[in-house]
Amino acid sequence: MIMISFAPLKQPYDRRFLSAGDHGIVINMDDLPTDHATKAARALAHAIRKIIADDNIKGIEDMIPGLTNLLVQYNPLVTSAASLIEEITPLLATLTNDEGAGRLIHIPCCYGGEFGPDLLEVATTLNMSTDEVVKRHQSNILDVAIMGFLPGLAYMKGVDEALYLPRRKTPRAHVPALSLGIAMDQTVVYPLPSPGGWNLIGRVPIPLFDAQKSDPILLRAGDRVSFYHIDNNEYNKIASDYRSGHFKVEINP
């Protein structure tokens, strides 16, 4: 297993534990650079899951890793913020990220045309051809930093620097499901139709959230994602093959 190291947490740090009412505590890691904090938050969630499994901590209802912190949601009838802080503090001293390099997931994407209405504008703004934008978007393997907002929505970081753009000035009221958008160093694929301000350059033919499956969510934080270009015909074929159960997403452990 590959160890990914991150700078150790400063001890002590007076903004380590923040309050989210009588329902949550936030373990703040913004004393680390953001990408390290993201991994540290995930590592802490992992360490807490272990002590939950050993029955050494009670009352935790959920954990949500953020970019620079971990939110631990608890039931105040079963535990308290004070007990949780006492139980979690020792874990911070020995925090290691042993999640490895993450799964590598290959996701097809049809760039441009009606599926990527902003591709031309993005290319013009960046002063490159649309082919160049598409090539560069596929060139980097992206890291799923956090999941959130909607079921299955992954914030994927590590987009080629030449493609850095802000979000659109005016968000769209309606972004079709499975649209792929870029902004800054990130890529998202909208799992559902929703409003959105990202620059839409393509669309993927397979759902990121599929309630029919026993594990409905395709991606998880820590995964790596590689996009590959498909044309319209391939898009339609993959979409239909997926529905009939004949398309399998390529996942390398």
Added chain:
Amino acid sequence: MNSGLITFRRAGSYSSIQDLGRAGHQAVGVPESGALNKYALRLGNQLVGNPEYAAGIEICMGGVGVEISATRRVALTGTQETSLVIADRYGHQVEITANRSITVRAGLTIMIPTLRDTNTAYLCISGGIGTPLLYRSRSTSPNAMIGGWQGRLLADGDQIPLLEDINLSGVSERMVFNANDYAAKHDYRVVLGPQDDRFTDAAIDTFLTSEYRISPLLNRMGMRLEGEMLTHKDNADIASDGIVTGSIQVPGDGLPIILLADHQTTGGYTKIATVIQADLPCLASCKPGQSISFSAVSVEQAEQLAHNYEDKFQQMLKQMVAPPPVVDIASLYQLGDTTGDM
């Protein structure tokens, strides 16, 4: 096992199937969802003999009419003043007060009129709603389009499966005299944080001393407030992080939004404070246009208040009694039978 259907003759404008939610999967973006007033849902389930986690119908504003294809016990909770109206096909009606269960024969119509004293009430049916489970919950999250009935709010004509009622003959009707008071109140207690340090001292002071009005933009995701703007020290953006129900988010326009049961799992705006657990049930009763204010308590005080609230609920359940009999409406027009035996 499917052993009955509930048919929505009138679904109302914002009704949905809810249980106690699906916490545990927010790390992959699945909202917790669940009843806005979990205590009222738990009470409704207790009254009809269901486990507290069974799914019921969350009703906002009222105006709902349903028919059940099998004889079931039902109860309306979350309100003190609104009564159920049970009608037969001849137009005979009886009113059944809230916070008690009543056995309703197959084919009768159950109506929930306009809710006067609250914005949110629950109709629980013995056996419980039998829609498919997603992550062990039936709660509807309309924005994420998951759970409940086809991932959406209920619509006129919907026919929803009920689970088998294994207790119908074994459990008697029940009522409580002093259902917890969920009436909308004026002052809501909060714990400051997690990003209160991103606001000016004046903004914190404004937040805790001024009046806010609930905007018409109120749904299961959040309650927008109108009033004094809150000033950030620098800006409203944070590195995206997790949200709990009751979080009060303040985006760049300086106006607070209280995030409710269907809140998105993560967000990128500063959160000034969180409404305490013991005040969430009353919050579900608030209607647009009402004014509210906030006062700060410590985490320890909030945790104690959560215990007190639960203790009061358990006390109330201990005092659950058999209700006085109701005249069976069928008997009202049956010759020679006016004894009202249910």
